[in-house]
Amino acid sequence: MVVQLFVTCLVDGFAPQVGRAAVAVLEANGQTVEFAVDQTCCGQPALNAGMRDDARAMAAHTIAVLDATDGPIVVPSGSCAEMMIHRYPDLLSSGPEASAAKRVAHRVRELTQFLVDDLGIDVEARGTGTVTVHKSCHGLRGLGIETEIETLVDGVDGVERCEMDEADECCGFGGLFSIELPEVSSAILDTKLDNVIASGAGTVVGGDISCLMHIGGGLHRRGSDIETRHVVELLVDET
Amino acid sequence: MIPVTFRERSTGELGTQKVVNIGKATRRKTIDRINASAAYPPMEAMRDRAREIRLHTLANLSEYLAQFADSVERAGGNVFFASDADEANRYVSRLAEDRGVRSIVKSKSMVTEEIELNHHLESRGLDVVETDLGEFIIQISGDRPAHIISPVMHKNRYEIAELFVKELDMEYSDDPVVLNAAARRHLRSIFLGADMGISGVNFGVADTGTITTVTNEGNARLTTTAPRIHVAIMGMERLVPNAGDLTVMLEVLGRSGTGQALTVYTNLMTGPRASDEQDGPDELHVVILDNGRSRALSSSSAEILACIRCGACLNVCPVFREAGGHAYGSVYPGPIGAVLTPALFGHDEWGDLPFASSLCGACKDACPIRIDIPSLLLEQRAESMNHRGGEFAWLKPGMAAYRRIATNPVLWRGFLAAGGVFGKASGDWVTRLPFHAGNWTSTRDLPAPAAQSFHSWWKEHRG
Numbered sequence: 001m002v003v004q005l006f007v008t009c010l011v012d013g014f015a016p017q018v019g020r021a022a023v024a025v026l027e028a029n030g031q032t033v034e035f036a037v038d039q040t041c042c043g044q045p046a047l048n049a050g051m052r053d054d055a056r057a058m059a060a061h062t063i064a065v066l067d068a069t070d071g072p073i074v075v076p077s078g079s080c081a082e083m084m085i086h087r088y089p090d091l092l093s094s095g096p097e098a099s100a101a102k103r104v105a106h107r108v109r110e111l112t113q114f115l116v117d118d119l120g121i122d123v124e125a126r127g128t129g130t131v132t133v134h135k136s137c138h139g140l141r142g143l144g145i146e147t148e149i150e151t152l153v154d155g156v157d158g159v160e161r162c163e164m165d166e167a168d169e170c171c172g173f174g175g176l177f178s179i180e181l182p183e184v185s186s187a188i189l190d191t192k193l194d195n196v197i198a199s200g201a202g203t204v205v206g207g208d209i210s211c212l213m214h215i216g217g218g219l220h221r222r223g224s225d226i227e228t229r230h231v232v233e234l235l236v237d238e239t
Numbered sequence: 240m241i242p243v244t245f246r247e248r249s250t251g252e253l254g255t256q257k258v259v260n261i262g263k264a265t266r267r268k269t270i271d272r273i274n275a276s277a278a279y280p281p282m283e284a285m286r287d288r289a290r291e292i293r294l295h296t297l298a299n300l301s302e303y304l305a306q307f308a309d310s311v312e313r314a315g316g317n318v319f320f321a322s323d324a325d326e327a328n329r330y331v332s333r334l335a336e337d338r339g340v341r342s343i344v345k346s347k348s349m350v351t352e353e354i355e356l357n358h359h360l361e362s363r364g365l366d367v368v369e370t371d372l373g374e375f376i377i378q379i380s381g382d383r384p385a386h387i388i389s390p391v392m393h394k395n396r397y398e399i400a401e402l403f404v405k406e407l408d409m410e411y412s413d414d415p416v417v418l419n420a421a422a423r424r425h426l427r428s429i430f431l432g433a434d435m436g437i438s439g440v441n442f443g444v445a446d447t448g449t450i451t452t453v454t455n456e457g458n459a460r461l462t463t464t465a466p467r468i469h470v471a472i473m474g475m476e477r478l479v480p481n482a483g484d485l486t487v488m489l490e491v492l493g494r495s496g497t498g499q500a501l502t503v504y505t506n507l508m509t510g511p512r513a514s515d516e517q518d519g520p521d522e523l524h525v526v527i528l529d530n531g532r533s534r535a536l537s538s539s540s541a542e543i544l545a546c547i548r549c550g551a552c553l554n555v556c557p558v559f560r561e562a563g564g565h566a567y568g569s570v571y572p573g574p575i576g577a578v579l580t581p582a583l584f585g586h587d588e589w590g591d592l593p594f595a596s597s598l599c600g601a602c603k604d605a606c607p608i609r610i611d612i613p614s615l616l617l618e619q620r621a622e623s624m625n626h627r628g629g630e631f632a633w634l635k636p637g638m639a640a641y642r643r644i645a646t647n648p649v650l651w652r653g654f655l656a657a658g659g660v661f662g663k664a665s666g667d668w669v670t671r672l673p674f675h676a677g678n679w680t681s682t683r684d685l686p687a688p689a690a691q692s693f694h695s696w697w698k699e700h701r702g
Binding site for chain 2: 013016020040046049060061172177178179182188216
């Protein structure tokens with residue numbers, strides 16, 4: 001089956017290894033991966049900042065690019081996928097893009113749901129060390145990603161999964177929230193980091209690079225050597 | 240100077256004993272809510288039904304308000320529609336002065352906090368005593384409620400013990416039973432001497448004119464029955480069509496608010512004391528308050544008026560847990576307050592509150608009425624941007640520039656390439672950024688942009 005990879009702006013610029021891993025895992029499971037090179041950002045930063053016109057323009061661009069393609073649109077981010085699935089149809093409810101917005105929204109699948117729920121893949125990767133899962137808000141509460149990430153982690157031979165207290169609590173990122181209210185954002189992050197460290201894991205995994213950049217940035221500032229990785233990175237040996 | 244922004248207020252609250260207390264209590268209450276809901280199999284269906292009832296009531300609010308007013312009057316009560324806080328306050332103080340009232344007792348009511356009724360009555364020389372234990376503690380310590388259900392959530396029992404030693408002239412004890420008994424003794428004689436009792440209204444029942452208050456202390460029952468005059472103050476949206484609908488609300492309110500199947504006291508009062516009844520006031524006055532609600536009702540955030548004030552969204556909110564209720568500066572804090580406050584009172588003063596959220600969505604999951612609070616926060620943010628300047632004035636031109644890049648694939652690829660150059664020069668981590676981006680690196684490092692973007696990798700290997 002042909003699948004479209006919508007890689008997201010943060011993966012594109014900050015964590016391309018997540019995109020490469022997604023390509024590798026999808027191909028290893030029989031998918032033909034296409035990448036529409038005119039794709040950019042889904043527009044969520046603008047929507048969350050209260051700038052609807054800007055959000056609408058970016059959404060319209062993304063919709064136009066993706067509507068010209070075929071197959072499921074796989075997104076390695078619960079947050080961006082949720083934006084595209086739930087917000088696009090509202091944001092572009094009238095005008096020429098309305099029907100395309102619905103079509104695109106209907107095709108979008110978050111990566112871990114696509115791998116576990118749609119493809120039912122057998123994880124064949126090997127790894128080492130201890131891992132704990134951060135359950136990102138938009139994926140968990142917006143898309144119902146409750147067990148998919150754990151299922152993937154548990155499929156990796158040699159990796160031990162540790163439970164984390166309040167794994168389903170926000171890390172305090174919230175997009176521009178982290179810049180507009182850095183003190184509160186950091187206080188929420190501190191609670192998260194305490195829980196991460198108490199879990200005893202050597203690596204935090206999740207389904208959203210945005211939250212993982214926040215958690216990772218906080219851990220690094222604390223001098224911790226705990227790593228952060230998107231769960232799909234665990235599924236491949238990148239050499 | 241009084242801090243005026245959420246950012247300034249919250250920064251002063253972070254890490255204090257107040258928010259440590261709130262962090263513990265909100266987590267405890269969240270567990271109680273989840274357990275109480277799980278123990279009641281119809282809970283999810285009740286939430287659906289409660290939502291239908293509230294949305295139906297809001298959609299037909301003027302009809303139900305007229306019916307409610309007729310019903311109250313038919314039962315022998317008086318109804319006054321107050322368009323704003325000032326009208327409501329003046330109605331109550333004039334009534335008190337007309338009737339020669341000297342002493343007033345109050346049971347817990349957020350709407351009277353909203354209109355600052357105590358302040359008004361005291362300025363007219365009237366004695367007002369709060370009789371809800373939490374509100375009583377707030378009153379004698381000159382504090383403000385930090386939570387809509389548990390006004391003294393920010394104080395622990397040791398702090399309350401110290402306060403009682405000072406204010407109630409008692410020996411130190413931090414035993415909640417002893418503290419409760421001391422407040423009870425102190426308040427009992429005040430109840431018996433009061434001429435007027437003021438209560439809020441959890442729900443008004445439109446077809447009977449019944450006023451419902453839901454409490455865990457006997458104080459609301461005493462407040463509404465012992466004095467000769469009862470004044471009930473109700474936000475105009477707090478109606479249900481009939482008693483059957485009321486039972487649905489009660490099923491979800493107690494479980495969501497305090498984790499109780501039913502609160503200890505559920506008072507249903509219809510009219511003043513009838514000639515064949517023993518208890519109750521001689522006079523009942525119901526003040527129905529607009530104070531911005533009509534405006535909110537006609538806005539894109541009308542759904543926020545479906546709120547039944549259970550406080551569940553405050554308890555799960557990471558921002559509320561860390562910053563506490565006072566950070567919001569409004570009588571309505573937390574996720575609900577971040578929408579309701581600007582919707583009622585405008586964005587010039589309150590436009591920053593909708594931004595006091597990471598949009599994590601825990602509030603929507605917790606809300607018994609399933610109010611889509613994150614979407615309403617986005618509505619309010621969009622509205623706020625029309626009023627917003629100051630510290631975040633850079634956002635508009637900044638986002639306009641990003642939009643220009645993100646809607647042009649050539650510019651986007653150039654943007655990524657520039658990020659790669661910066662990333663190569665920065666090493667793995669960026670520890671210090673200029674201007675507003677420095678708000679990130681004040682407490683967190685930033686992974687450097689990748690030397691090669693995904694776009695560039697794809698072009699090289701697959702393009």
